[in-house]
Amino acid sequence: xxxxxxxxxxxxxxxxxxxxxxxxxxxxxxxxxxxxxxxxxxxxxxxxxxxxxxxxxxxxxxxxxxxxxxxxxxxxxxxxxxxxxxxxxxxxxxxxxxxxxxxxxxxxxxxxxxxxxxxxxxxxxxxxxxxxxxxxxxxxxxxxxxxxxxxxxxxxxxxxxxxxxxxxxxxxxxxxxxxxxxxxxxxxxxxxxxxxxxxxxxxxxxxxxxxxxxxxxxxxxxxxxxxxxxxxxxxxxxxxxxxxxxxxxxxxxxxxxxxxxxxxxxxxxxxxxxxxxxxxxxxxxxxxxxxxxxxxxxxxxxxxxxxxxxxxxxxxxxxxxxxxxxxxxxxxxxxxxxxxxxxxxxxxxxxxxxxxxxxxxxxxxxxxxxxxxxxxxxxxxxxxxxxxxxxxxxxxxxxxxxxxxxxxxxxxxxxxxxxxxxxxxxxxxxxxxxxxxxxxxxxxxxxxxxxxxxxxxxxxxxxxxxxxxxxxxxxxxxxxxxxxxxxxxxxxxxxx
Numbered sequence: 001x002x003x004x005x006x007x008x009x010x011x012x013x014x015x016x017x018x019x020x021x022x023x024x025x026x027x028x029x030x031x032x033x034x035x036x037x038x039x040x041x042x043x044x045x046x047x048x049x050x051x052x053x054x055x056x057x058x059x060x061x062x063x064x065x066x067x068x069x070x071x072x073x074x075x076x077x078x079x080x081x082x083x084x085x086x087x088x089x090x091x092x093x094x095x096x097x098x099x100x101x102x103x104x105x106x107x108x109x110x111x112x113x114x115x116x117x118x119x120x121x122x123x124x125x126x127x128x129x130x131x132x133x134x135x136x137x138x139x140x141x142x143x144x145x146x147x148x149x150x151x152x153x154x155x156x157x158x159x160x161x162x163x164x165x166x167x168x169x170x171x172x173x174x175x176x177x178x179x180x181x182x183x184x185x186x187x188x189x190x191x192x193x194x195x196x197x198x199x200x201x202x203x204x205x206x207x208x209x210x211x212x213x214x215x216x217x218x219x220x221x222x223x224x225x226x227x228x229x230x231x232x233x234x235x236x237x238x239x240x241x242x243x244x245x246x247x248x249x250x251x252x253x254x255x256x257x258x259x260x261x262x263x264x265x266x267x268x269x270x271x272x273x274x275x276x277x278x279x280x281x282x283x284x285x286x287x288x289x290x291x292x293x294x295x296x297x298x299x300x301x302x303x304x305x306x307x308x309x310x311x312x313x314x315x316x317x318x319x320x321x322x323x324x325x326x327x328x329x330x331x332x333x334x335x336x337x338x339x340x341x342x343x344x345x346x347x348x349x350x351x352x353x354x355x356x357x358x359x360x361x362x363x364x365x366x367x368x369x370x371x372x373x374x375x376x377x378x379x380x381x382x383x384x385x386x387x388x389x390x391x392x393x394x395x396x397x398x399x400x401x402x403x404x405x406x407x408x409x410x411x412x413x414x415x416x417x418x419x420x421x422x423x424x425x426x427x428x429x430x431x432x433x434x435x436x437x438x439x440x441x442x443x444x445x446x447x448x449x450x451x452x453x454x455x456x457x458x459x460x461x462x463x464x465x466x467x468x469x470x471x472x473x474x475x476x477x478x479x480x481x482x483x484x485x486x487x488x489x490x491x492x493x494x495x496x
Contacts, residue, residue: 004017007179022066025062040091048088051100055107058073075188084103108166118168130164144156153369159454184463199273200233206229214226234278299424367396416465420464436464
């Protein structure tokens with residue numbers, strides 16, 4: 001990012017210089033890390049309260065002082081909080097309440113300030129889809145207050161609300177889009193590299209804290225056996241699905257050309273190998289669909305560059321994926337594509353649709369937030385009733401009255417972003433659009449609008465819309481700038 005140029009603060013409506021605020025901001029982030037490391041070794045159980053609270057305080061500070069660093073901090077909280085929870089549990093004993101996992105939600109809720117400030121005027125600024133989505137979320141909350149318990153409602157509200165307000169926040173930061181673009185590219189590059197590296201380590205070694213979590217959570221039926229070479233990789237995140245969604249986005253974002261250097265090849269190698277070891281066929285298909293979208297939206301010169309990148313990545317990944325024990329795991333999962341009629345996972349999803357579709361579509365008012373969550377007073381644990389479809393989940397939770405505005409928001413965004421021409425000269429726009437659309441397409445077989453998957457969906461929709469608004473304001477079109485205009489970041493920005 002060009003930290004010597006003034007940036008605009010979306011909440012305070014004033015300009016600031018990032019390079020004058022970076023030092024203190026990094027001191028605060030470093031203090032946050034050191035504080036939690038110290039408590040981990042001194043008394044890990046206390047971290048179940050200290051970690052969420054300290055992360056929330058740091059998020060407020062960064063949001064007010066350095067919004068771009070806040071963005072990176074928020075993403076990393078989503079990437080790493082589940083690993084922190086497993087490490088604490090391994091040292092201090094199993095916590096069925098999983099309260100550490102509230103940390104990324106608290107960090108994201110800081111952007112509610114942006115929503116409350118700008119949502120009333122959002123329709124005039126091109127943010128009408130977010131208004132519709134917010135209306136749908138509010139409706140689900142009101143119905144939930146009538147039918148369900150407060151704890152279950154609060155947990156469900158966090159899942160539904162956080163992605164929408166985060167995406168809206170990114171949209172309202174359109175004035176400094178080049179800096180936000182660079183921050184996202186850099187963050188996801190390191191995410192692919194580090195979580196990919198840990199994912200391979202997890203598969204080969206099966207760390208004790210991961211095995212402990214797998215046994216206590218009773219996830220061994222879907223995530224493999226707690227032993228080396230027998231686990232499906234979920235790396236630093238909560239389970240296979242969230243990790244697959246993040247890696248799908250991160251690997252597609254590598255094609256936007258935001259990072260260069262000697263770490264590109266090892267990042268790709270570990271990232272793709274770990275992605276294959278998730279055995280997440282839905283995300284494999286999403287990555288392939290996203291790649292096709294990127295390839296079809298860029299100019300011929302860029303297409304040739306993408307082909308070269310794909311070949312280079314293949315040279316890194318294929319040798320690793322064809323040696324044991326990786327080959328047998330990945331190969332058997334690929335073979336399942338040719339035998340889908342006997343696939344148990346596909347049968348379960350089909351059966352879920354057969355049983356629940358007519359019930360969901362006949363639900364006019366919905367069951368509200370908390371209908372898929374139940375607080376067990378005996379164990380102190382929130383029990384989840386999994387619905388393997390975002391579409392079914394929408395109608396069960398929001399009913400027709402809430403699902404219509406929410407789905408309308410998604411349809412409006414997809415319709416609009418396919419009209420954008422910026423993808424012709426800004427490869428990040430092309431990649432972000434592909435990430436958002438493929439995440440939305442996967443709602444048919446998973447609740448990808450919630451939690452970290454929802455952050456991917458709404459976050460990349462938001463930054464894509466921000467890019468369009470930025471280029472519109474600068475008067476830049478595809479014929480004017482045939483290549484990605486990195487110099488735009490130095491142009492004068494406007495105020496509200």
